[in-house]
């Protein structure tokens with residue numbers, strides 16, 4: 001590698017199927033923490049989908065109806081459960097405030113990024129529950145509505 005290549009900015013390869021919602025962000029934050037703790041070899045949901053699905057753009061795989069991949073789980077490495085991990089999570093918080101003009105109280109919903117420290121097992125359980133209850137279903141809906149074009153091979 002020549003020195004010049006250090007200055008080349010990598011093209012963003014994922015821009016087409018990037019969703020910026022809380023479900024995706026929370027899965028990525030958990031993957032990040034598990035990856036830094038060397039429990040998972042990847043830290044993005046794209047990689048997770050590539051590992052768990054035959055084809056991450058196929059609805060049958062995403063709805064976990066595909067016989068070939070529905071039982072796949074992330075390949076968690078061995079870990080020491082006493083070594084706690086810090087991770088971040090977006091949570092919604094209802095804040096009450098008094099409108100200065102009307103003097104009436106109002107509620108606003110805020111998204112806050114909070115830090116948590118948990119055991120690896122707890123973090124894995126949280127990730128698994130995210131995947132099973134929200135993530136796959138949400139991803140399937142995105143694929144269904146946007147009809148991603150496949151990359152030419």
Ligand SMILES: [Zn+2]
Nearest residue numbers: 019021023024
């Ligand atoms: Zn999303």
Ligand SMILES: [Zn+2]
Nearest residue numbers: 054061066069
């Ligand atoms: Zn499949």
